[in-house]
């Protein structure tokens with residue numbers, strides 16, 4: 001296999017995925033990081049850490065003080081991708097509830113711009129779609145735009161450890177056809193060379209198989225979360241100890257003692273949208289399980305909301321006098337965003353029953369209003385003002401008020 005490094009690489013869309021890839025690849029290649037957000041681009045050029053990813057921040061600091069060689073340039077001008085060997089696209093693909101499909105317009109518009117820029121040139125870049133897309137998207141867009149240099153490579157990183165996951169990936173998948181198989185192998189080699197893990201499986205498959213691998217992987221994770229959540233719903237309803245049952249199941253090495261901690265529902269940017277997209281892709285293909293995974297999450301959130309309302313009502317008094325404190329809107333303790341966080345839907349369900357809520361969320365400004373609830377970021381004031389506290393993930397800071405905390409974080413480890 002050829003050694004692939006020292007390449008000109010452009011990355012378009014510098015979010016969680018794009019930034020981690022940019023930092024990964026800038027160690028041995030020349031990276032142009034392209035985004036429409038001027039603020040992000042400026043921070044990249046000045047090497048100012050701006051994420052909650054400790055490893056990315058460390059690399060920025062080391063690059064700034066000269067301890068690390070790092071070839072990265074930020075820009076908002078997409079024409080700067082001209083002459084690149086690889087152009088990686090990692091723009092958002094949000095789920096559009098009206099279309100019941102991903103909105104891939106950002107990926108499409110970037111591809112059209114790249115086509116205009118590099119269309120006439122002799123040297124064609126390898127264009128890699130890293131965004132999660134519907135099954136069939138890559139083939140269709142290649143045909144529609146008459147661009148035969150597009151391949152697909154799904155990304156599996158986690159937001160809270162994005163760079164680490166790129167350095168130590170479980171596998172690299174690239175989707176291609178016969179004509180692009182060499183480009184696919186080159187891209188897999190580029191990613192392997194950039195990683196620190198010694199042995200990495202690279203799996204080359206068709207465009208649609210690679211798109212499907214991503215959606216099925218996330219749907220499997222959602223299934224696992226839903227399974228332990230439904231177990232927990234059952235145990236709580238019947239007065240059983242969920243942790244005992246989960247331990248009893250997960251000591252079985254075929255099942256495994258991980259990713260089994262009950263929560264208020266699966267959430268975050270990817271699982272809710274990717275499960276819905278996979279369901280949409282099934283279309284007329286027979287299925288029972290995929291739709292059940294999507295429905296199960298709603299059922300879980302409704303159950304949690306009912307439990308909270310029951311406890312709040314037990315406390316007594318008029319619902320107007322009860323203050324439900326929401327401890328963090330993020331899905332995980334170390335996350336810096338709450339995109340599609342399950343607690344948001346739980347809050348909405350509680351709000352419709354007329355309960356007042358306050359929120360402890362340091363990501364939001366103190367005193368601000370979030371969907372009709374006030375942000376109280378002085379933790380002592382928050383604890384005092386809350387009649388009942390709900391926490392998707394428990395935190396030791398709540399130890400002294402744990403009697404008024406409702407959480408299903410049984411293992412307090414993730």
Ligand SMILES: NC(=O)c1ccc[n+]([C@@H]2O[C@H](COP(=O)([O-])OP(=O)(O)OC[C@H]3O[C@@H](n4cnc5c(N)ncnc54)[C@H](O)[C@@H]3O)[C@@H](O)[C@H]2O)c1
Nearest residue numbers: 013014015016017035036090091092093106131132155159
């Ligand atoms: N976040 C994750 O954990 C994760 C993991 C695997 C895959 N993915 C997939 O990767 C894709 C990107 O996700 P993300 O979380 O990094 O998104 P993000 O919202 O964090 O970042 C997207 C970036 O793209 C920029 N952008 C939007 N339109 C643009 C355009 N036309 N030109 C240039 N830049 C543009 C935005 O300003 C933003 O900086 C999605 O398809 C997502 O499903 C995400």
